[in-house]
Amino acid sequence: MPTIITHAAVPIAAALALGKGRVNSKLLALGVVASMLPDLDVLAFRLNIAYSHDLGHRGASHSLFIALALGLLASTIAPSLGFSRMKALAFVFFSAASHGLLDMLTNGGLGVAIWWPWTNERYFFPCQVIEASPLSLRRVFGPAGFAVVKSELLWVWLPALGTALLARQWLNARRPEPIAH
Numbered sequence: 422m423p424t425i426i427t428h429a430a431v432p433i434a435a436a437l438a439l440g441k442g443r444v445n446s447k448l449l450a451l452g453v454v455a456s457m458l459p460d461l462d463v464l465a466f467r468l469n470i471a472y473s474h475d476l477g478h479r480g481a482s483h484s485l486f487i488a489l490a491l492g493l494l495a496s497t498i499a500p501s502l503g504f505s506r507m508k509a510l511a512f513v514f515f516s517a518a519s520h521g522l523l524d525m526l527t528n529g530g531l532g533v534a535i536w537w538p539w540t541n542e543r544y545f546f547p548c549q550v551i552e553a554s555p556l557s558l559r560r561v562f563g564p565a566g567f568a569v570v571k572s573e574l575l576w577v578w579l580p581a582l583g584t585a586l587l588a589r590q591w592l593n594a595r596r597p598e599p600i601a602h
């Protein structure tokens with residue numbers, strides 16, 4: 422996995438691109454939580470569930486199916502938080518799905534069961550540019566952790582924020598000019 426904080430880069434960048442009018446702070450908070458939630462499955466190691474098991478790390482929790490389920494869950498509470506069900510579904514699904522997809526770019530561990538429940542086969546993208554984060558917190562703060570942070574800045578934060586700024590400019594340019602009276 423990239424470090425858990427880096428998973429938040431995707432919803433943050435998307436919110437920056439779309440602007441506050443489209444993604445308010447509550448929806449952004451839901452997206453950030455959804456982007457990090459799949460890594461709760463590291464608890465599986467403590468429960469002696471094998472890495473390669475459906476419920477193991479990078480298993481069901483990292484699938485598009487569970488991302489969709491989280492999106493649907495968010496859509497049920499959307500009206501009470503002041504945004505539409507469709508917007509909540511789309512943003513939370515996108516945020517949660519990005520987690521598994523980012524993990525598929527890492528160079529360590531087993532791949533991601535992105536197509537669970539249809540198959541528990543684990544997948545990577547052909548190019549695995551992100552250093553896999555050590556699973557032990559002690560090692561995250563060592564030299565291995567530094568290499569991970571460097572590669573995440575280069576391959577996640579920089580492209581995400583760069584794309585967000587470009588998309589923001591493009592969306593602003595498409596906004597119709599106010600009519601002068």
Ligand SMILES: [Zn+2]
Nearest residue numbers: 422459460524
């Ligand atoms: Zn993960």
